Amino acid sequence: MLEFINRIFGRDTHSSRTVAKERLRLVLVHDRAGVSPELLQALKSDLIRVISNYMEIDEHALEVSLDSNENQVALVANIPVKKMKRTVQTGTA
Template sequence: MFEFLSKLFGGFEGSKSRAKERLRLVLVHDRASLSPGLVEALKEELIQVITKYLEIDEEGLEVNFDKGDDSVALIANIPVKSVKRSAR
């Protein structure tokens, strides 16, 4: 019975995590004065480049910006599963 309910209502967790990610991107935009579209494009391009060399956990990937007085720092937390042996 529990499995059935988990499957039936399990989609909420995915929606919840997507909403959380969107909110996080909006907060990043506010902190770094970057458009959400630019932040998302940057994240996708980082994933493309990094996955040439490493197998990563994309679900656990976090990209943040830390805004100082006169600069902005990109902070990426990328869970690495393994190193690819035959990188292009």
């Protein structure tokens, strides 16, 4: 409801301008870090595989990005956890 009111009064937090700025920021950070989109997708897939051994996560809402602050690059992962698993699932059979 609050999002609707913000849109009516011109405070749309997801405006095309905001989205474009965020996309440009991500492209610049990835470029400065020398990370290709394919590498970031592979990292995301590996994170899903490993974390899924310990907890049930919402894979569709998972967000992985790189953030730059002067000379440092940070990996930022937002991983919604549905529930913890009682036993550990290992990849070996």
